[in-house]
Amino acid sequence: MTVRVQAADFDLTQAVAELHGGDARVGAIVTFVGTVRDLDDAASVVSMTLEHYPGMTEKSLAAIEAEARARWELRDVLIVHRVGELRPLDRIVLVAVTSAHRGEAFAACEFIMDFLKTRAPFWKKEETPAGSRWVDARTTDDDAAERWKTR
Amino acid sequence: MRTPAAVFVDLVYLARLREVLGIASERVAIPAAVVTVGDLRALLAARGGTWAIELAPERAVRIAVNHTLVEPGAPLRSGDEVALFPPVTGG
Numbered sequence: 752m753t754v755r756v757q758a759a760d761f762d763l764t765q766a767v768a769e770l771h772g773g774d775a776r777v778g779a780i781v782t783f784v785g786t787v788r789d790l791d792d793a794a795s796v797v798s799m800t801l802e803h804y805p806g807m808t809e810k811s812l813a814a815i816e817a818e819a820r821a822r823w824e825l826r827d828v829l830i831v832h833r834v835g836e837l838r839p840l841d842r843i844v845l846v847a848v849t850s851a852h853r854g855e856a857f858a859a860c861e862f863i864m865d866f867l868k869t870r871a872p873f874w875k876k877e878e879t880p881a882g883s884r885w886v887d888a889r890t891t892d893d894d895a896a897e898r899w900k901t902r
Numbered sequence: 903m904r905t906p907a908a909v910f911v912d913l914v915y916l917a918r919l920r921e922v923l924g925i926a927s928e929r930v931a932i933p934a935a936v937v938t939v940g941d942l943r944a945l946l947a948a949r950g951g952t953w954a955i956e957l958a959p960e961r962a963v964r965i966a967v968n969h970t971l972v973e974p975g976a977p978l979r980s981g982d983e984v985a986l987f988p989p990v991t992g993g
Contacts, residue, residue, distance in 0.1 A: 868990070869989075872966070887989075888989030
């Protein structure tokens with residue numbers, strides 16, 4: 752597994768190549784990339800700053816990955832999350848999962864994202880024309896993580 | 903059993919909570935009556951003003967002890983790093 756928290760952008764092709772890493776048991780690679788929208792709750796976003804809690808971030812992402820591996824047969828997992836100032840169109844997060852078959856990879860990728868959104872200590876502060884504001888947590892994100900209890 | 907005289911925790915405030923409280927971290931001595939994370943939150947809220955508002959029971963505040971999210975009933979130990987922060991919004 753690899754977890755990276757970084758200010759720099761990432762390259763999807765390179766990340767997938769790194770994750771695949773010559774593992775011929777892999778039959779499926781699923782990736783999710785989250786990006787910055789220019790509109791949030793009807794306010795236009797000029798830029799956003801992503802803050803995290805060093806130490807806990809890595810620990811919580813590793814725990815989420817361990818939970819995914821306990822649920823599904825996975826070959827490998829890569830999580831990259833950016834911090835610092837980002838602008839609309841910028842990539843924020845990458846979750847990439849390899850497995851022998853697509854079912855496991857699709858499910859695990861979604862599971863990791865749902866728990867990252869609700870458990871990993873990252874916060875977004877948006878700059879809008881009306882000033883800056885901390886983004887509120889969404890209850891729909893809690894619901895998304897909650898449904899895995901019965902899946 | 904812990905020795906009351908030696909009990910302290912290192913507090914860390916993050917994101918919006920750090921901004922409104924105007925403090926990033928502090929070391930706090932814990933009275934013997936403060937046993938759990940919930941007790942600690944009440945102790946801090948008792949400082950009044952912004953503390954009372956932001957840490958009121960109905961406000962969504964997440965608490966992590968030594969980098970793990972915990973419930974209000976979790977016990978405190980001397981030397982713990984206790985972080986208080988709003989619900990997370992990454993991804």
